[in-house]
Amino acid sequence: MAHWIEACAVDDVDEEDVIRFDHGGRTFAIFHAPDGRFYATDGLCTHEKVHLADGLVMDHVIECPKHNGRFDYRTGAAKGAPVCVNLATYPVKVEAGTVFIGLD
Numbered sequence: 001m002a003h004w005i006e007a008c009a010v011d012d013v014d015e016e017d018v019i020r021f022d023h024g025g026r027t028f029a030i031f032h033a034p035d036g037r038f039y040a041t042d043g044l045c046t047h048e049k050v051h052l053a054d055g056l057v058m059d060h061v062i063e064c065p066k067h068n069g070r071f072d073y074r075t076g077a078a079k080g081a082p083v084c085v086n087l088a089t090y091p092v093k094v095e096a097g098t099v100f101i102g103l104d
């Protein structure tokens with residue numbers, strides 16, 4: 001069962017944007033989708049470990065700032081070269097204006 005961790009306030013992330021969230025020696029990326037939903041993935045690109053929060057969000061895709069690799073942040077799916085390893089994703093819930101991510 002997931003252990004819910006407070007990540008940020010809803011207002012901390014504009015729609016179609018991403019922020020970095022660090023917890024317990026790990027780093028995550030928190031996304032605010034155009035439909036208002038929030039998503040969470042590992043923060044580091046699976047290609048060369050650059051932080052994705054420095055990248056560009058377009059619709060439901062995050063583009064890595066280093067080599068422009070792309071992932072669907074809803075599923076973590078890598079969208080083609082140079083990235084071939086999917087991102088880990090985490091459950092998210094929003095309560096009273098706060099975004100929580102679920103960790104094992």
Ligand code: FES
Nearest residue numbers: 045047064067069
């Ligand atoms: S480090 Fe992300 S695509 Fe290369």
